[in-house]
Amino acid sequence: MLNIQQLLALCICVVLLYGGCKKDSGYYGYQNQLQEFDGTTYDFLKNEHQYDSFLLAVERVHLTDTLKNGLYTVFAPTDASFKQAIENMNTLRTIQGRAHMYINTVPYEQLDTLVCRYFVRDTFSSHVMTLQDGLGLTTIRYNYPMHGKFKRTDAEGHVSGGPGVITYSDTKGVIYTNRWSNATTVALDIVTKNGYVNVLEKDHMFGFDEFIPRMNPTVSSPWNDYPFYIPGVVGLEQYNRGGNKVAYLDFSLNNQGGQYRPADQVDITTAGEGGLKVGWTETGEWMDYTVEVTQTGEYDMTLRYGSGGDDGRVHLEMDGRPVVGSSVVMPGSGGYDNFRDITTTVQLTAGRHLMKVYFDFANFDLRFLKFVIKNAPMPIPGVIALEDYDPGGEGVGYHDTNTRNEGNKYRQSEGIDIDFAKNEGGGYQVGWNSTGEWMNYTVNVKETGSYNTFILVGSEGTNGIFHLEFDGKDVTGQLKVPNTGGYHKRQTIATSVFLTKGVHVMRFFVDHDGFDVKSVTFRPLN
Structure with missing residues (x-):
């Protein structure tokens, strides 16, 4: 006979065995439906009804039609994602004594940059992201690099026995995964008539980790994703983010021009020759720009300005120190919308710097600054402004099918056709390109390796084709130019090239006409 204690112990064993069997039998190989x-x-x-904030942001940056018609993969942040981002931003703004901002009032350009990171070109299901290293993805605008990687979670005590999850990452343009910002999905592979939708977890803060510093920065940071390369062109309307007394000092209460960055106080309007200008300037105002000087040396610095009177004066500072030779006195140009150039020589040191343009005596409007390295090849990494082709003339520095400079805005005595770039960013662009034309550039590649390469182009059609050569070797293959909506409405064509250390001759070759081109930028892959 079993006593009560033995009977109780036997019952417990039976329960444990049953529970263990039930757990084990409950395992199944999870498959996403x-x-x-x-x-x-x-x-x-x-x-x-849980993506209303996302749809409002999408509408504000003019991507609603894309959601209705385009073939895209969307990683959708929920309303909770926006709520968290906006509440955190406005808590900080309250502490700083600033007015609150919302989706309808945050800076358009910054909202556009962030919203686009949730739209991936083309349609991708999760199974194509199962590679060991995942899959590189490209956003709808600006060719910004994102990344998706699919894996199964653990469940029921079994490794990879649970639901599948995509880790969606903002790569920050670097290959080191520990510098990426990540978000995970809670639903994936939702098929619509024009794409895929993957839903991001509610704890994901919209904008990854960039929403607050972009919308409410307390330090001066680059307007674009990267500093301005020097040598190169700095469009003066593209001063740093950060607001008044942080990235700039402006004494007016609002942007009196209102044609660019309307939420700021710097006064920006259109220039008569095309493009944008900073106007309504006052003595003592200033603007900051984050720059990357790629090589120590002497530079010709050219400022393009318009003035109604003599004695306008500005100078530059780098990291709080005046740049020797940068102080210029600007003769009258015949009016604020009648522009001319003034050039001086400055000595710059390689590295990243905070450059300040200071208005010592303001009676001018400002367009852009251009820096050209003296007596040295153009450095790579860096930006190659394509109007700065090699000297030597027809057949040496360039080949053009006629001897006339159709744009006549730069290097007027030569055959390459150069006009002002007539939108944001300032500088020049090469136009009226004909099939078979080319331009040479002596460059100095600092390190052997792979480089992300970005070419700024504008076109009204889809016929344009070009390629890049180094020492006569095609390094890109033929690159097709999309219809950007106009010759001065530029888009970036992105590719990558492998370059060897040393001095080379780069050639920009026009395989088929139909486009204008502004610059080629090389950034190290890492």
Whole structure:
């Protein structure tokens, strides 16, 4: 006969054995169930009522039609994601004594940059992201690099026995994964009539880790994703983010021109020759720019300005110290919208710097600064402004099918056709290109390796084709120019090249006409 204690022990063993068997038998190989929605990506997001903030941001940056018609993969942040980002931003703004901002009032350009990171070109299901290193992805605008990697989670005590998850990452343009910002999905592979939708976790803060510093910076930081390369052109309307008394000092209460960055106080309007200018200047104002000087040496610094009177004066500072030779006195140009150049020589030191343009006596409007290295090849990494082709003339520095400079805005005595770049960024661009034309550039590659390469082009059609050569060898293959909506509405064509250390001759070759081109930028892959 079993006593009560033995009977109780036997019952406990039976329960434990049953529970263990039940747990083990409950394991199954999880498979994601493909979900389909009978409508467009826009219809799906609208129908769910938890992406209203995302749709508002999408509408503000003019991407609503893309959600309705384009073939894209969307990583959708929920309303909770926006709520967290905006509340954190406005808590900081309250502490700083600043007015609150919301999706309708944050700077358009910064919102555009961040929203685009949730739109991936083309349609990708999770199974194509199962490679060991995941899959590189490209955003809808600006060719910004993102990354997706699919894996299964652990469940029921079994490794990789649970639901599949995509880790979606902002790569920051670097190969080191520990510098990426990551978000994970809670639903994936939702198929719509025009793409895929993957839903991001609610704890993901919109903008990855960039929303607050972009919308409410307390330090001066680059307007674009990268510092301005020197040598190169600095469009003076593209001063740093950070606001008044941080990235600039402006005494007016608002942007009196209102044609660019309207939420700031720097006064920006259109220039009569095309492009933008900083106007309504006052003595004592200043603007900051983060720059990357690629090589120590002497530079010709050219300032383009317009003035109604003599004695306008500016100078530059680097990291708080005046740049010797940068102080210039500007003769009258015949009016604020009648522009001329003034050039001086400055000595700059390689490295990243905070450059300040200081208005010592303000009676001028400002367009852009251009830096050209003296007596040395153009350095790579860096930006190659394509109007600065090699000297030597036809057949040596360039080949052009006629002897006339159609644009006549720069190097007027030579055959390459150069006009002002007539939108933001300042500087020049090469136009009226004909099939078979080319331009040479003597360059100095600092280190052997792979370089991300970005070419700024504008076109009204889709016929344009070009390639880059180094010492006569094609390094890019033929690159096709998309229709950007106009010769002065530029887009970036991105590719990568492998270059060897040393001095080389780079050739920009026009395989088929139909486009204008501004610059080629080389950034190290790492």
